Each structure stands twice: as C-alpha cells, then as structure tokens.
Amino acid sequence: MAADKARTQTIGAVRRTFAPWNDPTATPLIRFENVAKRFGEFVAVDGVSLDIYEREFFALLGPSGCGKTTLMRMLAGFEEPSAGRITLGGQDLAGVPPYRRPVNMMFQSYALFPHMNVWDNIAFGLRQDGMPKAAIKARVEEVLALVKLEPFARRKPHHLSGGQRQRVALARSVAKQPKVLLLDEPLTALDKKLREDTQFELMDLQMSLGMTFLIVTHDQEEAMTVADRIGVMNLGELVQVAPPAVIYEQPATRYIADFIGDVNVLETKVVTAGAEGVELASEKTAYPLHIAQPLDAAVGDTAWLAIRPEKMRIALVPPAHLADNCFEGVIWDIGYLGDLSIYHVELACGTRIKVSQPNVSRLVERPITWEDKVWVTFSPDGGVVLTR
Amino acid sequence: MNRSLSWFNVTSLVLGFAFLYIPILLLVLYSFNASRLVTVWAGFSTQWYAALLENDQLLDALWVTLRVAFLSSLAATVLGTLAAIALTRYGRFFGRTMFSGMTYAPLVMPEVITGLSLLLLFVAVGMERGFWTITLAHITFTMCFVAVVVQSRLITFDRTLEEAALDLGCTPLKTFFVITLPLILPAVLSGFMLAFTLSMDDLVIASFTTGPGATTLPMRIYSQVRLGVTPEINAICTILIGIVAVVVLLASVLAKRQEKMRRRAEQIAARG
Ligand SMILES: Nc1ncnc2c1ncn2[C@@H]1O[C@H](COP(=O)(O)OP(=O)(O)OP(=O)(O)O)[C@@H](O)[C@H]1O
Numbered sequence A: 001m002a003a004d005k006a007r008t009q010t011i012g013a014v015r016r017t018f019a020p021w022n023d024p025t026a027t028p029l030i031r032f033e034n035v036a037k038r039f040g041e042f043v044a045v046d047g048v049s050l051d052i053y054e055r056e057f058f059a060l061l062g063p064s065g066c067g068k069t070t071l072m073r074m075l076a077g078f079e080e081p082s083a084g085r086i087t088l089g090g091q092d093l094a095g096v097p098p099y100r101r102p103v104n105m106m107f108q109s110y111a112l113f114p115h116m117n118v119w120d121n122i123a124f125g126l127r128q129d130g131m132p133k134a135a136i137k138a139r140v141e142e143v144l145a146l147v148k149l150e151p152f153a154r155r156k157p158h159h160l161s162g163g164q165r166q167r168v169a170l171a172r173s174v175a176k177q178p179k180v181l182l183l184d185e186p187l188t189a190l191d192k193k194l195r196e197d198t199q200f201e202l203m204d205l206q207m208s209l210g211m212t213f214l215i216v217t218h219d220q221e222e223a224m225t226v227a228d229r230i231g232v233m234n235l236g237e238l239v240q241v242a243p244p245a246v247i248y249e250q251p252a253t254r255y256i257a258d259f260i261g262d263v264n265v266l267e268t269k270v271v272t273a274g275a276e277g278v279e280l281a282s283e284k285t286a287y288p289l290h291i292a293q294p295l296d297a298a299v300g301d302t303a304w305l306a307i308r309p310e311k312m313r314i315a316l317v318p319p320a321h322l323a324d325n326c327f328e329g330v331i332w333d334i335g336y337l338g339d340l341s342i343y344h345v346e347l348a349c350g351t352r353i354k355v356s357q358p359n360v361s362r363l364v365e366r367p368i369t370w371e372d373k374v375w376v377t378f379s380p381d382g383g384v385v386l387t388r
Numbered sequence B: 001m002n003r004s005l006s007w008f009n010v011t012s013l014v015l016g017f018a019f020l021y022i023p024i025l026l027l028v029l030y031s032f033n034a035s036r037l038v039t040v041w042a043g044f045s046t047q048w049y050a051a052l053l054e055n056d057q058l059l060d061a062l063w064v065t066l067r068v069a070f071l072s073s074l075a076a077t078v079l080g081t082l083a084a085i086a087l088t089r090y091g092r093f094f095g096r097t098m099f100s101g102m103t104y105a106p107l108v109m110p111e112v113i114t115g116l117s118l119l120l121l122f123v124a125v126g127m128e129r130g131f132w133t134i135t136l137a138h139i140t141f142t143m144c145f146v147a148v149v150v151q152s153r154l155i156t157f158d159r160t161l162e163e164a165a166l167d168l169g170c171t172p173l174k175t176f177f178v179i180t181l182p183l184i185l186p187a188v189l190s191g192f193m194l195a196f197t198l199s200m201d202d203l204v205i206a207s208f209t210t211g212p213g214a215t216t217l218p219m220r221i222y223s224q225v226r227l228g229v230t231p232e233i234n235a236i237c238t239i240l241i242g243i244v245a246v247v248v249l250l251a252s253v254l255a256k257r258q259e260k261m262r263r264r265a266e267q268i269a270a271r272g
C-alpha cells in the first residue's frame, strides 16, 4: 500500500510539472510539418503540423474516417506523406523503411501472426534484433505478465477471445520498448474493468520506460485519463491540440465543444466585448449573459455560448439578487444516472438545454420533478464564448 | 427441406459415378487378369506387374515422366508464385490487365497450339529436342495454373500481417519467408500438385516438343496401344492412376486446410 502511494505520488509529481510544449527551448521528438496525404483525389490528412515531445502521452481523437490511422501509418512508415515532412529526433524520416524506424505500432486489426503462438508473436520483434535467447525469454515473460496472459503463451491467436488478442497485440508492440509506441485503438475490445486497469498500466509503462506514446481512441474518457495532450482531428485536419482540461473547458470551436463531452450551445449576439469580459444577448432568455472571458469581437457580432450541463445550477425558486446568467423554463425530462441526474429544461422558445446535478441526498423522491418551473443559473466563468 | 437422398438423387449419383469410373475400374481389374487376352477373364494374378519390372521401355518412360513432372512442377511453382505475387501486389503498373489476362490465356489455349508454338520456338533457337525441351514446355503450360491458384489465395491475404512484421524490424525479404510464404503455403503446394499431375498425363505437348531418346509414359502407352492393348499397359496405367489419386487426395486435404485457415483468419478479423 505504502509503495503504491509512493508511486502514485511520483506520477503525480511528474505529470504536474510535465509541460514541454510550453517550454520554447524544448525540442520535440516527433515533428509533423505541414503533412498531407492524398489517396488519389481524396485528401485523408490535410496540412497537419504537430510537435510531440519525448515521454509525452499524446492522444488523437476524432470521428471515424478523419485520418487518425493514416497519420499514424505515415509515422510508422507504411504511407509516404504526399506533402510535408516528418522528423523523429531531428532525423527526416522520408525514405526510411518501416523496419528501420524506432517506432512500433499496435494495429487496429491486431495483425497477429496466425501461424505463431502467443509467445512467438511477442518474441518476433525481439528475434529480429538478434537478442540472445535468454534475454528474449525474460522479456517475453515480463510482458506476458504485464498483460496477464501467462496461461495462454502456447495458444494460437484463433483460440483467444477478442480481448485476449488485443492484449497480445499490445504486448507484442511494447516488447521491443521502442522510442515511440503507436497505439491504434488499443483498448476497445476490453471490458470496463480491464480497460481501466490497462489504461493505468499503460501510463505506468510509459512512465517507467520513458517511451513516447501516440494513441488513437474513440473514447474521450480514455483520452482524458491517459493523455498529457489531446489532438482533435476532423476531416483530415488537426483542429485543436491542448491538454485534456483545456480541450474540455476551453474548446477552440463549437465542433470541439460538441465533440468532447456534453454541451449546450446557444447562438447569441455580442453586446459589449473587452479584455475583462463579454456581455451577450440571446433570444432564449430575457436576462443578459455575462461571461468572464476576454473576447476580440465587434458589437453585434454573432457568438456562441457553450456551457456544459454540470456548470449550471437548477432551482425551483428564483435565486436572490438575480440579475443575469439565467434561463427560465420547465422540466421536460429527467435522466437519473445514480451519481447524478440530467435535467432537460425546455425554455419558453422551445429550445431544450441539459443541466446535470449531483445527487447529494439518499432520498428517492427528488425535489425537482417533471413539469416544474425552474430557474437555471451559472456563474460568469462557467461558460465559454466561441466565435467559430 | 428433405435432406435425405431421394431415389432420383441416388440413381443419378450412381449413374454419374458409373459413367466416370467403370472404364477405370475395368482397366484396374484387367491389370490383375491372368490371361493374355484383355477381354477374357482367367483368374487373379499379379504376373503383369512382375513382367512390367522386366519391361525396360515402359520403366524408362515412367522414369522420364516422373523426372519431367517433378522438375517442371517445381520450377512452375516458383515462377507461378512469383507471377501471382507480382500481379496481386504491384497494383497499378503499366499493362497489368494485359499481363493478368495473359496468365489466364494458356489455361484455355488448345494444347495443340501450345505444343506447336513451343516446337517452333525450339526449332528457331536451335535447341536440341529431348528431355529438357519437354521440361521447359511443361513449365510454360503448368505455370499459369499455379499462378491462378496462388493468386486466389493472395487476394484474401491480410497485408497488415506483413506490415506488422516490417514494423517489428523484419526486412521485406525475410517477411516473405517467415510470414507470407507459410500462410500461403497450402495454396502453393496445391499449385505444385496440380502442375505435377498435369505434367504427368500430358501427351500432346510432350509429343510436339520431344526428340529422340526422351519418351514419356503417356507417349509410350499411346504408341503401344496402337499395336494392341497388353495387360502390362493396364498394369502401368493402374500404377499411374495410383500416383495421380494420391496427389489429388493430398491436394484436396491441403485445400481443406487452407479453407479452414482462411475462415479462422476471417473470424479473427471479424471478431477483432
Ligand atoms: N489506402 C487508402 N486508399 C484510399 N483511401 C484511404 C486509404 N486509407 C485510408 N483511406 C481513407 O482515408 C480516410 C481516413 O482513413 P483513416 O483510416 O485514417 O481513418 P481513421 O480516422 O483511422 O478512422 P477510424 O476511426 O474509423 O479508424 C478514410 O476516409 C479512408 O477511406
């Protein structure tokens, strides 16, 4: 227990201070410089520039078909960029074949060798390096233990379950301890418990081995949990790169706000804008909306207020000193999730907004119920104003 | 649906098989006939097999046939596999459609034409006709069968397996030998066996391309039969049938295994 605590403390210390992307003197390990990839007429990746630093855990998020796998395949060496340049540790990777790149990839389809058992699959990469037999044995046993597959070492891949295969693929790609590990949706086939365990295992692994991880995932929670920074892609472009909290709290565009987590987006007009904050007006509410956020916009411009369900408070009576930041409506529907409840509030104009509240009491009878008239309020730093 | 065999199905099955196998059965039966007369049954005997051992002409021909079949099918397998890889892998090179069409053409080409054109070629380059010209001719016409068999396997081959191997530091050449080849081996072997049997019972092309001193078994049998069928011929044909049957059986076992492996791979991909 004590050792566990010490370890988490170290992780915390490292993670808290780890922010090389803010350090202008730090040199990135991997650089994508204006990288594009076209398949015939189709543009799969479009002008991506991205720096990834040594020991970073970087997650790529984006809808299906937005080019995440293609970006990874270019780094692994299976596709040549149509334009731009990729460097690793200062070396231009153009023309370097996959088998000479210090990068290993875990494939989305696992790509386990069907004619080899689990053990040989994992040992395959080590054998290519001409590692001595004893060292291979030790290493394979180590990673087998890591993914908890020791009893299955002699099985062929087709005798394993989907989750077990995924773990073999993971083990095979980490076995060589590459400088950079590319994980293409590594945990999708695992159940929730094993997935969470493996996430922390991955973070641990990355910490202890000092590897750089690039992970593709559809699971935002997973990306938030494991990653130092997240890159959100859409239609082949990288739309925002930032640490998880920034992506969530200060999304750059409506698209990102909507893509990550739940959000209410309301169209508004700018009333005043300045360095201290903005005042917005909306047809959805009679109250003025004040947001503590510097904004460079002209009066009368259209702006969008993005506000997350958990950032709002809901009340059956109008709060005292009510002057701004309020929506009035009636409860249209309630979703009870156990730890919190989601209230769908219908405003006078017919728009519905989502508000979530933690369930702090054990009472089964909730004070707020269907058809109740409610006041929904939020503080000036609860919302974010977006111009795109 | 009624899945048991109806009398109609049974009769058609029996008739069909009878049509196919009664001649062969007769041949096998008469090879064990004690009488010299082919049409009169005079009791069981293996004397013709013993006599066969004395018949140097037939044994020589068998030996030539086996050597030609082995060498030519070996070479055809290598060349056919390479052709299949080139045609499935190197996607859009110039003239790809033409080339893939050209691999299929010899499958439907009348043997007389193949034989004649090869003969013309050998004459034109002044090659002395004999064992090696037959072998070369057989390589040419069996190669495309191998290419077709291997190609159909390669189309369903999951290329990320090769990428995974490259990613783990394996060179492309080694990847071919440790990943690709083991996985397509059943197809390559059945291609080999197909080439072997095709070469063994070819009469037309061999007749065109042979020269003095190199007579294959089908040629020898054919020329002897014109003088009358002897029980010895029946005996050697029985042996030939035996060899072909074994090879065909092996090939179908391999095909089954390959099918199983392919299904598994698909299952993995689907579940994964
Ligand atoms: N070899 C190829 N030839 C033509 N188009 C391709 C090729 N590879 C990928 N594409 C296209 O490029 C786009 C991006 O594909 P990619 O595999 O990178 O998507 P992805 O973001 O990984 O999606 P997913 O989350 O579904 O895995 C897709 O529209 C895909 O159809």
Ligand SMILES: [Mg+2]
Pocket (backbone or CB within 6 Å): A068, A069, A070, A108, A184
């Ligand atoms: Mg993908």
